[in-house]
Amino acid sequence: MRKVFEKIYLGIILIFMYAPIVTLIILSFNSSKSRAKWGGFTLKWYTRLFSDQAVASALVNTLSIAVLATIFSTIIGTITCIAMIGLNSKLRSVIMGITNIPMINADIVTGISLMLLFRFLHIGSGFTTILLAHITFNIPFVMLSVMPRVKSLNFYVYEAALDLGATPLYAFRKTMLPDIMPGVVSGALMAFTMSLDDFIITYFTKGSGFETLSTLIYNEVKRGIQPEIYALSAIIFVVVLSLLMIIYRSPNNKTKEK
């Protein structure tokens, strides 16, 4: 009996969580423009979407920002973690605490403060400002996934490499890097995902005349919603979902579960 209730309960929760998205995905295949009526299956919204110039350029913007932000934030975050090896554990946890704050900070606060900072520094808005903003908010996520790896490094192995004649850099590459790599990879995937689906911070730092997919959707919706938007949102959902699944299945998480 209890089992049945458990299942029903779980079912209801899942329906609540996923009904909106399922609706959206179904509507993206609806040939009727009406939201209430099923007019038959179609892919025309998808084809129309891909021929839309604005969508194409927003997609390019989104992807290039996500890729660049991922590269920079991964490098910066990883180097920061490695640099913290030498610190004592108390100082290390203080620094980790400080870097974690932006993560729990409301996006809107981060967005507005970054916008103000960029204005103050006279950094032209658009691609550069969004990229800088994304790098900023991604670094803590990278560090969060790299730091546990760094903490569990075995220094004797590094010293053993030095002992056998390796230069410090070679010893690092051969002994420490392979150990922290899973953390770096999952940090990078996380950063990429965060960057792809960010709206608020992007919105506040983008200035005018520059759109990414999320801001584009927002603008379109303001003008009255088009089925192309359903298609676009469905694609974003599927991409983000698959990325999250890759992160979840990455070796970093696997060893942590052990």
Add this chain to the structure above:
Amino acid sequence: MGKSLITLEHISKSYDGQLILDDLNLDIHENSFVTLLGPSGCGKTTTLRIIGGFEKPDQGRVVFDGQDITSLAPNKRQLNTVFQKYALFTHMSIEENIAFGLKIKNKPDSYIKDKIRYALKLVNLEGFEKRMPDSLSGGQQQRIAIARAIVNEPKVLLLDEPLGALDLKMRQDMQYELKRLKEELGITFIYVTHDQEEALTMSDHIVVMNQGYIQQEGSPETIYNEPENAFVADFIGDSNIIRATMVRDELVDILGTKFACVDKGFGENKPVDVVIRPEDVELVAPSEGTISGVVTDLTFKGVHYEMDVEACGYEWLVHSTRLSEVGTKVGIKVDPFNIQIMNVPVSEDEEAISETI
């Protein structure tokens, strides 16, 4: 023993304001098997790390083959280390582990292959080339660590408690293997252990350390038979260490009874410590002994019996192959050669040491 190969001159080292090594001086000869012996935390690993170049001394110099190497990076030193904790490269196969140092030195592939085979044979792990480190037992891993070090043909091999994690049988096998290895390679071994038996069986030269000081150094026989102070006597095996008075040369007053001994030069009526090894205490008939007492405890130890004998207010530890039941009255006799006289500690540090015993 050959010429001096490594010299530590006035080495001091402290961590967080705590002095770990204090003005340490040590001379290590070529082709010798030197063991640093001492209780946990006495600074053995620290000394080894200074020789290996992983720590810099606050003061003092490390001289290798006539050259000052105090600030030379570890990768430039002609020595290799087998670490206290397993330090194999876990994501490389055994083969790659052993080849690591040789590849850095750009040795040709055929040479590396030969070396790997030779080293694995030496440590009795032939055929393990393709295995991964975590598929090996603790003892096997440690042997691979040794193989990985020796293929580089170092002049000196540093070993930090390499047998610490092994069981007794395995330890004994490995002790034998290491000694054989040392003979075969003809290089200098600097060995760290806190196991006195291991030190006695394996070394040419033992350095007994405590609290960052060298307490005594010398051959295993010297350390065992002629300990210079109570700490060394106690650390190297079980002992009867008794506060006594040197009446004059060759006569010592132990617990109110005068015993003949062979030591001279301690002065007259001076307080001293005497060491008598439990196997040197002879149990005889009560009338034949220098002093007499009663057996209070008896334990069978395999090779011998261990007995406690209460005599003159001191509990004597006795090892003998002949059994005396608890409650038996016995006499105690000690050969003058087996009474080792030591100076009573003078400095506060030494005082602290003898109090902890």
